[in-house]
Amino acid sequence: MTTPPNTPTARPAVAGGTLRPAVVVGGNRIPFARANTAYATASNQEMLTAALDGLVARFGLQGERIGQVSAGAVLKHPKNFNLTRESVLGSALASDTPAADIQVACATGMEALGTLASKIRLGQIESAIGGGVDSISDSPVSVSDGARRVLMQLNAAKTLKDRLKAVSQLRPNQLVPEPAGASEPRTGMSMGEHQALTTHQWGITREAQDELAVASHRNLAAAYDSGFMDDLVTPFRGLTRDNNLRPDSSMEKLAKLKPAFGRQLGDEATMTAANSTPLTDGASAVLLASEDWAAERGLPMLAEFVDAENGAVDFVDGKEGLLMAPAYAVPRLLARHGLTLDDLDFIEIHEAFAGTVLATMKAWESEEFGRERLGLDGAFGTVDRSKLNVHGSSLAAGHPFAATGGRIVALLAKALHQKGEGSLGLISVCAAGGQGIVALLRGR
Ligand SMILES: CC(=O)SCCNC(=O)CCNC(=O)[C@H](O)C(C)(C)COP(=O)(O)OP(=O)(O)OC[C@H]1O[C@@H](n2cnc3c(N)ncnc32)[C@H](O)[C@@H]1OP(=O)(O)O
Numbered sequence: 001m002t003t004p005p006n007t008p009t010a011r012p013a014v015a016g017g018t019l020r021p022a023v024v025v026g027g028n029r030i031p032f033a034r035a036n037t038a039y040a041t042a043s044n045q046e047m048l049t050a051a052l053d054g055l056v057a058r059f060g061l062q063g064e065r066i067g068q069v070s071a072g073a074v075l076k077h078p079k080n081f082n083l084t085r086e087s088v089l090g091s092a093l094a095s096d097t098p099a100a101d102i103q104v105a106c107a108t109g110m111e112a113l114g115t116l117a118s119k120i121r122l123g124q125i126e127s128a129i130g131g132g133v134d135s136i137s138d139s140p141v142s143v144s145d146g147a148r149r150v151l152m153q154l155n156a157a158k159t160l161k162d163r164l165k166a167v168s169q170l171r172p173n174q175l176v177p178e179p180a181g182a183s184e185p186r187t188g189m190s191m192g193e194h195q196a197l198t199t200h201q202w203g204i205t206r207e208a209q210d211e212l213a214v215a216s217h218r219n220l221a222a223a224y225d226s227g228f229m230d231d232l233v234t235p236f237r238g239l240t241r242d243n244n245l246r247p248d249s250s251m252e253k254l255a256k257l258k259p260a261f262g263r264q265l266g267d268e269a270t271m272t273a274a275n276s277t278p279l280t281d282g283a284s285a286v287l288l289a290s291e292d293w294a295a296e297r298g299l300p301m302l303a304e305f306v307d308a309e310n311g312a313v314d315f316v317d318g319k320e321g322l323l324m325a326p327a328y329a330v331p332r333l334l335a336r337h338g339l340t341l342d343d344l345d346f347i348e349i350h351e352a353f354a355g356t357v358l359a360t361m362k363a364w365e366s367e368e369f370g371r372e373r374l375g376l377d378g379a380f381g382t383v384d385r386s387k388l389n390v391h392g393s394s395l396a397a398g399h400p401f402a403a404t405g406g407r408i409v410a411l412l413a414k415a416l417h418q419k420g421e422g423s424l425g426l427i428s429v430c431a432a433g434g435q436g437i438v439a440l441l442r443g444r
Helices: 044-059 083-090 108-122 145-156 160-168 191-201 206-225 251-255 263-268 291-296 325-336 354-365 367-373 401-419
Strands: 022-029 068-071 099-101 127-134 259-261 280-290 303-312 346-349 424-431 435-443
Touching: 022 044, 022 108, 022 127, 022 291, 022 401, 044 083, 044 127, 044 280, 068 083, 068 108, 083 099, 108 127, 108 280, 108 303, 108 401, 108 424, 108 435, 127 401, 145 160, 191 259, 191 263, 191 354, 206 251, 206 354, 259 263, 280 291, 280 401, 303 325, 303 401, 325 354, 325 367, 325 424, 325 435, 346 354, 346 401, 354 367, 354 424, 401 424, 401 435
Parallel strands: 068 099, 068 127, 346 424
Antiparallel strands: 022 280, 022 303, 127 280, 303 435, 424 435
16 A cells, blocks of 8 residues: 655644554564674675565565655665665665664664654654664775875875875875774773673673573574564575574583683673674664554554663763663653553563673662662662563674664564553663663553
8 A cells, every 4th residue: 555655644643732652563684693604795785675675575565655764774884874765775665765874873773763653653654664784794994094084185186296195195004994893982992891891890790691691592592493583584695593593502501611801800701702792794674653554554563662761871981881871761761651670571681791681680679779870769670580581682693783673672562462462561772882772662
């Protein structure tokens, strides 16, 4: 059912002073692949287009004009300045579907979906697709500042003399390429090194981290085996499951691994390749809609995208851990809805590192953190571990930065739908730059 381009598609919801629900119709992603494996030669655009086309096929959206598609990549080549729009043009969606590139580091997909849900609630659009993509295998490589200045001068040079003058300024050390890094610009430390300090500060043991990692692999393997992932993942380039998934992960095997981060901690370093997310390639996309739009097309309404909250912390001087923003944003979000952790049926905390999840939960259980950092009367609360990441999370699936939000929203919406109307689910995603985005979904 294609909407003619100039037909008004929105209802001004605010005119009557009420917002209408934004519902999650469903999601689709390609299996995630460890960097430099199955998708070593796939571009961001190819992967995002595949995620969109999977969604098109699943929900019969061929030739459909969507209100807006928002997605993005954390690592993007300059030529991909319009990555999302180009992916839409390459997909089976109508070519007059508007698109926007979004980037909030690892929370990119969450930002895309949160803002799109708001547009639907406001009545600005009837349908939307949000998601993200990232390729470590095909990440951009830059030249040095010095070499770039010479190249720009060379480009502007009008005479042979000018060109020779520009080239004569080039120094051999300026020719060394600069691959995209995962270091925080203000500290020069990687996210893993930052998290190693937070993990240590909160006294999170190696055993607790390895247990979380083993559970992630076990839960994701069970989700695939039970068929839960069948309408969430579309095969791509020969992969049918995330190739980081190791159903045979065990405490004994993980105990043998050497620390990967926390060199300055010496013998007390606890973060390994197994309790840290692997570097990953992949893409995801989620279809949101107004109830009317979904009902007119006979599409499912798995859950309502109720609300989202952005957070940021001051990590530069070590006052707070780099990945701790959700520890503050979740209490604000739940307070807005008069909810506590106990009211939730599912809790999805992105496993950037096992230490991130465990430090966040320990902060919520701390009387001191609750009083001094959150301004509460005491501890914020305890996460019931039987509700945590029950279908596996990023330690097992992998974490293609911008694609993780879409993976979680699609999975949680399905879980809530199965649980039943009114069930509640929380999503918490930390991000570089001391940021994070959290969201609340309600089952339909
Ligand atoms: C906001 C956020 O999300 S922040 C997070 C952003 N993400 C990141 O920063 C990525 C962090 N991860 C990394 O940088 C890398 O994956 C690292 C440094 C942790 C590990 O890199 P590598 O050493 O290349 O990992 P590799 O895949 O080779 O694994 C190392 C070893 O652990 C083993 N291993 C990894 N996982 C498991 C497991 N679950 N069970 C058993 N063994 C495992 C591997 O088999 C390998 O063993 P081998 O050396 O005998 O072959």
